[in-house]
Amino acid sequence: MLARTVLGSVELDPARAVLPHEHLVIDYNQKEGRASPPLKETEDACVEALQELPSLGIQAIVDCTPPGYGRDLAFLRQVSSRSGVHIIASTGTFCEQWSPQPSWAQKASVQELVDAFTAEIDRGCGVIKVATSHGTASDNEIKALKAAALTHRGTGVPIVSHTTGSLGLEQVLMYEELGVELSKVLISHVCADEEPIDYALAIARRGAYVGLDRIGHASHPDKHWISIIQRFLDEGLENKVLLSHDSVQTFAGPDAIAGHTFRNIRHLPTTFHKNATCAGITENTLRQLTVHNPLRWLEPNRVS
Secondary structure, three states, X not given: OEEEEOOEEEEOOOOOEEEEEEOOEEEXXXXXXXXXXXXXXXXXXXXXXXXXXXXXXXXXXEEOOOOOOOOOHHHHHHHHHHHOOEEEEEEEOXXXXXOXXXXXXXXXXXXXXXXXXXXXXXXXXXEEEEEOOOOOOOHHHHHHHHHHHHHHHHHOOOEEEEOOOOOHHHHHHHHHHOOOOHHHEEEEOOOOOOOOHHHHHHHHHHOOEEEEOOOOOOOOXXXXXXXXXXXXXXXXXXXXXXXXXXXXXXXXXXXXXXXXOOOOOOOHHHHHHHHHHHOOOOHHHHHHHHHHHHHHHHOOOOOO
């Protein structure tokens, strides 16, 4: 399948894995125009973090940092070129739980956001990132979700939708009402807090992908994620699960987030893979979760 990456459209290998929710650099200073381009040592550190991934079977990552939060397309191009890992960049914006959205996103109408997101896709972004806060969605967040839906319908580009302990099902219902093909929606950070497994299953049954994408974080051991995968297998819903770390190599932002960041982007194909197979998850299942499912999600659908 062809994928939009920071180095241009590329044909992804149907037999190699994708990490669908990672970050290289997050810098909230960019919202106020106070972020400098990443330093050479930051680039070197990111290259070092990624360069082992191809030998571990991983061909690409989705960098889910939207504009205004430290994303730098030129930087991502350099890291991709040097590391040999395809990087799929995100347009969109983020939630307001810890900090207001960038002023340009707050001031924009839905259509102006659609125009901005579409222009960024034309520049090489391959996913649309939007988000809601814990237990509620601000007016700006709802506006962004609507813009993501319209942008998806016009471009076919998939959506990655951040949650904070809740509202994943509400997001899915909104996307459905707005005419989004739910097989192109990834609801992120599901069961990363204390959400019940039935919440995750309900999202999958509606047709969206469930992101078990905080693997490796101290908040939950690997056995937490393995037990969820086993339940999805029991329900015949393993085709709706994506695995990732939500790792970040360099972070500058609110303290409430900084204390929960995680850097080891090699945990999933190494330690987690070993723990999962020891618990009875088969290699075929792991290939489905890390190869086939993310490739299906990423493949642009028809444009309405």
